[in-house]
Amino acid sequence: MERRRRVSNILSLLLAWPPPPPPPRSSLPTIWERAEMGPYPFGSGTAASGWTDAESSQQSSASEIDGLLVGAGYRVRSSDLRHVAQSLERLESAIGGAPADHLAAAEAVHYNPSDLTAWVDSMLSELAPSRRPPGPLPASPTAETWPDPTYFPLPPQPHQMAVVAAGSRQREEEEEDSAIRLVHLLMSCADAVQRGDSGLAGTITDEMRIALTRVNTGFGIGKVAGYFVDALCRRIYSLSFSSSISVAGSASEYEILYHHFYEACPYLKFAHFMANQAILEAFDGYDRVHVIDFNLMDGLQWPALIQALALRSGGPPFLRLTGIGPPSPDGRDALREVGLRLAELARSVRVRFAFRGVAASRLDDVRPWMLQVVPGEAVAVNSVLQLHRLLRDPGDDAAAPIDSVLGWMVGLRPNIVTVVEQEADHNKPAFLDRFTEALFYYSTMFDSLEGGRCAAQQLQQQQQTTMAAELYLQREICNIVCCEGAARLERHEPLATWRARLGRAGLKAVHLGSNAFKQASMLLTLFSGEGYGVQEVDGCLTLGWHSRPLISASAWRADDNVAPPPDNQLFSSSVTASVPASTISSSDNNSINF
Amino acid sequence: MGDMILPLEEEEDMKRRNTFSINDNVDLLVEILGRLDGRSLGVAACVCRLWSSVCRRDSVWEALCNRHVAGGGGGPGTRSVVAALGGYRRLYRLCVGPVLDRLAGGPGRAGWAPTREEAAHLSLSLSLSLFSIDCYERLGGPRQRPASLLFLCKPVNVS
Numbered sequence: 001m002e003r004r005r006r007v008s009n010i011l012s013l014l015l016a017w018p019p020p021p022p023p024p025r026s027s028l029p030t031i032w033e034r035a036e037m038g039p040y041p042f043g044s045g046t047a048a049s050g051w052t053d054a055e056s057s058q059q060s061s062a063s064e065i066d067g068l069l070v071g072a073g074y075r076v077r078s079s080d081l082r083h084v085a086q087s088l089e090r091l092e093s094a095i096g097g098a099p100a101d102h103l104a105a106a107e108a109v110h111y112n113p114s115d116l117t118a119w120v121d122s123m124l125s126e127l128a129p130s131r132r133p134p135g136p137l138p139a140s141p142t143a144e145t146w147p148d149p150t151y152f153p154l155p156p157q158p159h160q161m162a163v164v165a166a167g168s169r170q171r172e173e174e175e176e177d178s179a180i181r182l183v184h185l186l187m188s189c190a191d192a193v194q195r196g197d198s199g200l201a202g203t204i205t206d207e208m209r210i211a212l213t214r215v216n217t218g219f220g221i222g223k224v225a226g227y228f229v230d231a232l233c234r235r236i237y238s239l240s241f242s243s244s245i246s247v248a249g250s251a252s253e254y255e256i257l258y259h260h261f262y263e264a265c266p267y268l269k270f271a272h273f274m275a276n277q278a279i280l281e282a283f284d285g286y287d288r289v290h291v292i293d294f295n296l297m298d299g300l301q302w303p304a305l306i307q308a309l310a311l312r313s314g315g316p317p318f319l320r321l322t323g324i325g326p327p328s329p330d331g332r333d334a335l336r337e338v339g340l341r342l343a344e345l346a347r348s349v350r351v352r353f354a355f356r357g358v359a360a361s362r363l364d365d366v367r368p369w370m371l372q373v374v375p376g377e378a379v380a381v382n383s384v385l386q387l388h389r390l391l392r393d394p395g396d397d398a399a400a401p402i403d404s405v406l407g408w409m410v411g412l413r414p415n416i417v418t419v420v421e422q423e424a425d426h427n428k429p430a431f432l433d434r435f436t437e438a439l440f441y442y443s444t445m446f447d448s449l450e451g452g453r454c455a456a457q458q459l460q461q462q463q464q465t466t467m468a469a470e471l472y473l474q475r476e477i478c479n480i481v482c483c484e485g486a487a488r489l490e491r492h493e494p495l496a497t498w499r500a501r502l503g504r505a506g507l508k509a510v511h512l513g514s515n516a517f518k519q520a521s522m523l524l525t526l527f528s529g530e531g532y533g534v535q536e537v538d539g540c541l542t543l544g545w546h547s548r549p550l551i552s553a554s555a556w557r558a559d560d561n562v563a564p565p566p567d568n569q570l571f572s573s574s575v576t577a578s579v580p581a582s583t584i585s586s587s588d589n590n591s592i593n594f
Numbered sequence: 595m596g597d598m599i600l601p602l603e604e605e606e607d608m609k610r611r612n613t614f615s616i617n618d619n620v621d622l623l624v625e626i627l628g629r630l631d632g633r634s635l636g637v638a639a640c641v642c643r644l645w646s647s648v649c650r651r652d653s654v655w656e657a658l659c660n661r662h663v664a665g666g667g668g669g670p671g672t673r674s675v676v677a678a679l680g681g682y683r684r685l686y687r688l689c690v691g692p693v694l695d696r697l698a699g700g701p702g703r704a705g706w707a708p709t710r711e712e713a714a715h716l717s718l719s720l721s722l723s724l725f726s727i728d729c730y731e732r733l734g735g736p737r738q739r740p741a742s743l744l745f746l747c748k749p750v751n752v753s
Contacts, residue, residue, distance in 0.1 A: 273723065276723075299730075300727060300730070303729065303730035304724075304727060307679070307722055307723060307726035308719075308722075310671065310675050311671055311672060311722070341730060341734060342730070344733055345729065345733060348679070349674075349679065350674070350678075518716055519719070522693075522697075522713075522716045522717065525696050525697060526720075
């Protein structure tokens with residue numbers, strides 16, 4: 001539990017410090033940054049501009065004077081950089097801890113600080129003669145060991161137990177420091193990528209890989225960092241951004257991962273239950289109802305609605321479901337299979353049911369006439385984590401697909417539109433901003449996965465489910481980090497932005513009501529993770545982990561004050577249908593017609 | 595006058611006529627068992643074959659589920675719906691039982707303390723929703739294991 005808290009602590013520490021601004025060419029980096037960046041031969045004033053330069057500079061003699069620090073007046077050998085950096089830290093603490101009169105010694109001996117190595121050593125030996133370096137210093141200057149900044153020399157302890165406790169605490173602190181360092185490296189790498197400095201980015205990638213070995217990648221920040229390092233590597237080492245460098249698998253693989261994500265954590269269940277509650281309330285009093293699902297997947301949302309409609313007072317209505325989904329590659333009609341199962345369920349609880357599948361690879365390929373909305377029926381549009389795929393870059397002037405889709409959706413005059421979206425801002429124009437946001441968001445998400453898992457750790461099935469859920473999230477991470485332009489689909493935007501956008505499109509917000517809130521809270525009591533929390537924001541509900549909202553559910557309806565678009569947009573069939581559609585209906589005499 | 599010394603068989607016959615065996619009165623047994631809670635009902639099912647068959651009756655479990663809802667369980671349509679989805683016994687085992695257990699475990703976790711009626715009503719509707727999802731998954735055929743209710747399982751400590 002403590003370690004999990006520590007993840008968010010680390011990240012909140014990080015976000016309290018703004019990412020270090022990229023050093024302009026004329027200013028010098030701190031000695032830590034210099035130590036990180038590796039040796040530069042004297043005279044090469046420019047930063048590594050490509051792969052070959054970095055390699056050649058690494059191969060140059062390590063005993064040469066460091067080029068960048070010469071400009072500031074210090075002569076330090078490149079091989080001594082780490083030692084000097086560490087000694088400076090100790091010197092700082094020694095000066096801070098030394099009694100005041102000691103510093104104002106009568107006999108002041110002056111050393112020339114331009115020979116930085118010798119100066120630091122002599123200062124240290126003067127101020128703290130009894131203190132010895134706490135452990136073996138890194139033997140070779142090229143060893144990629146990170147001198148532990150908190151590893152200050154401890155006064156000798158007589159008790160064994162204290163040493164042991166200090167040892168384990170030290171290990172924890174070391175791990176935490178390695179984790180903090182890893183996060184810093186991630187930020188620097190992302191910054192380098194944003195500036196287009198692929199050489200530096202590549203160097204940092206190597207360091208990150210080594211840092212990963214020092215951190216426990218089984219949980220917490222180590223695991224998340226591992227995924228982000230992987231995503232950055234994919235981005236840096238790819239030939240072009242538009243190639244499919246993200247973890248694109250087949251659609252059936254995606255369905256399996258989605259199903260495991262559904263089982264492993266409550267976010268999708270919460271989404272489905274909230275949407276169903278809003279739809280149920282909106283359908284009150286109607287005898288013919290039509291639900292349009294923007295992404296059918298396995299249809300797991302609809303059994304609960306069918307059951308609730310079966311039990312509603314006044315009897316069940318005639319339910320039509322139109323499910324939109326990607327076309328199946330291998331000849332099987334996945335949409336139709338789902339429709340058959342839902343029809344069988346509806347038949348067993350005596351709800352008149354008709355299903356129609358619309359296969360479209362992208363949501364903006366769908367035209368309203370394909371949905372066959374009948375006048376007089378109540379229409380519900382359900383979008384769970386789909387609308388953000390239609391967005392484009394914020395500064396892009398060209399019409400984004402979201403506008404056309406929202407246009408025809410409003411034109412249907414829906415009774416209710418349920419929108420569930422991730423509560424994050426992953427559509428910022430600058431790469432570093434996106435990266436930071438994604439790091440924070442997915443760390444919290446992974447935290448919550450672990451939180452739900454700890455209670456049932458021994459169940460191997462549960463572990464498999466959690467791992468598959470993590471792979472599902474990994475796809476999103478890779479898409480956010482690696483892809484640009486039309487290939488980047490995971491353009492999450494926060495609830496406030498969606499509110500504005502949907503309001504502009506002509507939709508009015510519907511409050512979700514206290515019933516939904518209570519149902520959500522009860523759903524959460526069933527999940528073993530103690531950190532989940534539901535919040536209500538202006539009629540919308542958000543589910544989050546430890547007060548960080550991660551997913552939001554909201555309901556909308558067509559605004560009566562906005563004039564609907566002219567009818568020819570809705571019912572024109574001038575666009576030829578290239579998408580197949582299948583219809584399944586069940587009637588009271590228990591026959592399934594095709 | 596005096597003691598009547600009865601032959602042994604008649605004495606036993608009288609004893610038998612005066613004793614009462616619950617196993618002879620199944621309706622009474624159903625009434626009594628219908629008032630037990632879930633765990634006790636499970637224990638009672640292990641007593642003997644008769645009790646086990648009584649405990650398998652859906653009406654007993656229906657009474658148990660409905661007892662938790664003020665106002666008797668949501669109307670006549672509920673019974674047919676639940677029967678179609680798999681029966682009250684399965685509903686209790688998979689959904690209502692675990693929900694009630696979890697609710698009893700930590701009332702303050704939800705951040706909102708429900709009244710007993712609210713909790714009962716909501717737990718039934720939530721259980722029905724989860725139950726319908728489970729039924730739907732089972733329709734998927736033998737290759738698809740119904741797994742969406744796994745989160746309700748108590749953690750098994752095999753250490």
